Amino acid sequence: MNETQEQPPERRPEERLDRLQRRLADFAAARGWEPYHTPKNLAVALSVEASELVEIFQWLTPEQAAKVMEKPESAHRVADEVADVLAYLLQFCEVLGVDVLDALAAKIERNELRFPVPGGSASDRHSSE
Secondary structure (H helix, E strand, O other): OOOOOOOOHHHOHHHHHHHHHHHHHHHHHHOOOHHHOOHHHHHHHHHHHHHHHHHHHOOOOHHHHHOHHHOHHHHHHHHHHHHHHHHHHHHHHHHHOOOHHHHHHHHHHHHHHHOOOOOOOHHHOOOOO
């Protein structure tokens, strides 16, 4: 499929992200966890999971860190922690009504203005949003 063809809805990243966010909300609701999913609690949980990701790399050299995905055991740990970080971030956004993709696009725009390409012009920026 080339870039100009429209992807089916189930293959669009934003649709998939919405579906996963809904699954997380349904998972929590089915277990009665909503009272615990406050912005503060979710922010703390997100921080803990991000720290667990950092822990994997804590004492590695830059060379070792670059190869962490080559070993199945460490690759699995990294993937699990990435999933935990994303899950808590999506739940945090769900509770506060933040559209994570819109927030990211807006932040990239601000950063492109704040940190222009040296010697480049504004027309050199990517504009996929």
